[in-house]
Amino acid sequence: MKKITLAVACAMCTMASWAWSQKGHDTVAYIAECHLSPAAADSVATILEGKSPVYWANWLDNASHTPDYAYTKTWHYKNVNEGVAYEDAPTNPDGDAVTAIREQIAILSDSVSTMAQKQLAMKILIHVVGDLHQPMHMGRETDKGANYVKVKFFGRDANLHSVWDGSIMNSGHAWTYTEWQNQLDRLNPEQEAAEAAGNIDDWARQTLGIANEVYDYFPAGCKISYDQVAHWTPVIEQQVLRGGLRLARILNALYNPESTDKPADF
Numbered sequence: 001m002k003k004i005t006l007a008v009a010c011a012m013c014t015m016a017s018w019a020w021s022q023k024g025h026d027t028v029a030y031i032a033e034c035h036l037s038p039a040a041a042d043s044v045a046t047i048l049e050g051k052s053p054v055y056w057a058n059w060l061d062n063a064s065h066t067p068d069y070a071y072t073k074t075w076h077y078k079n080v081n082e083g084v085a086y087e088d089a090p091t092n093p094d095g096d097a098v099t100a101i102r103e104q105i106a107i108l109s110d111s112v113s114t115m116a117q118k119q120l121a122m123k124i125l126i127h128v129v130g131d132l133h134q135p136m137h138m139g140r141e142t143d144k145g146a147n148y149v150k151v152k153f154f155g156r157d158a159n160l161h162s163v164w165d166g167s168i169m170n171s172g173h174a175w176t177y178t179e180w181q182n183q184l185d186r187l188n189p190e191q192e193a194a195e196a197a198g199n200i201d202d203w204a205r206q207t208l209g210i211a212n213e214v215y216d217y218f219p220a221g222c223k224i225s226y227d228q229v230a231h232w233t234p235v236i237e238q239q240v241l242r243g244g245l246r247l248a249r250i251l252n253a254l255y256n257p258e259s260t261d262k263p264a265d266f
Contacts, residue, residue, distance in 0.1 A: 020134050021166025022058045024240055026177035028130040029057035031185050031244025035192075036251055043255035047108075047118050053126045053247075054177065060127040072124065075100035076131045078204060079141035082215070086205045097132045098204050101125060101250075102266065108254050109263040126247065132203055133243035135211040135235075136161045146215070152223045160218050168224075169240075172233030184241045196245040199266050203246060210235060 020028070033053050036044060044053065063069040064076070071094070078096035080089040095103075107113050107121040131137045139145035139161065146160035153163050154171075175183065187195065198206075214232075218224070253261035 020130050020240070021169055023175075023177050023180070024134070024166065024169055024236075025057040025061075025127060025130045026054050027180040027184075027240050028133070028243040028247060029053040029126050030177050030181045031241060032126075032129075032247035032251065034181060034185060035245060035248035037256040037258070039257060040248075040252045040255035044122065044251060047115070047122050049119075053122075056123045056126055057130065058127070059123050071095075072100070075124070075128055077137040077139070077145055078132075079145065080138060080208050080211075081140045081142055082212075086201070086208055097128050097137060098200050100128050101132065101200050104128070105250060105254070105263050105266055125250070129247040129250070130240075130243045132200070133207055133239040133246075134164060135207055135214050135239070136164045138204060138208040138211045139215075149215075149218070149220050151218060151221065154225055155223075158224075160214070160220075163218075163224060164214065164236075168229050168232050169236050171229045172236065180240065181244075184237050185244070187241075192245055195242050196249040203242070207239070210239070 029052070033041070033044075045051075048056065060069070060072060060076070064072045074092050074094040074096055076097060078089070078098050079092070080086055091099075104121040104125040107117055108125070113121070136146045143149050144161075146164070147162075149160035151158055151160050151163060153167050158167065173180065173183075217232075218228075249261060250263075250266060252259045253263055253265065
């Protein structure tokens, strides 16, 4: 029984290294859903066959482990090593989060794309926009996005990536994704527009800046407890909210006839 429990725990740790926790991705998707125009909401619902973006928010984390979608494994992140400027980071020939988001926007905006292509692109887009806002998904290739940075989380062995995927978030608030949305999504229209502004490269640079701060704050072997959770939970709140608002802006640009944004703007 102990061996089974350990195996399950190890599997969960492996899956957790992919992205925000399930709750984080659900929250990003739900915030986006709450900000869709009626026209965009109808178009998204048509592509997803009536299901909510939340339904598909975590799909890619599992799908990337399957043979059919193994090509998306590198699409969850973009590595930028220490001391390297965002613009100078080598391009991953297999793709990364930034190129993946742009590719899905192109598919969704192309009139010749089939419904099957649009459905896959929508599922990927919903997930990867969330990933782009998890700081360790802009982490360093040298330590695999901080997966190799060993830390202690409330006395337990952990790595810095998994701590940022979900441990801090879930320790900061024991909320459902709807409660996360309700508590965070309270900006006025001007504030919302400011948070959603920019393009994908701007958002990636911003997340990279936070990633570098995280590396400086959490050296290998550090002990993470209540003080650290309290210090960094507001940053996670902000990143989750940004991810949701920016995903909504992309979808509204794609499907809202009155939007001043165009897919090429991203």
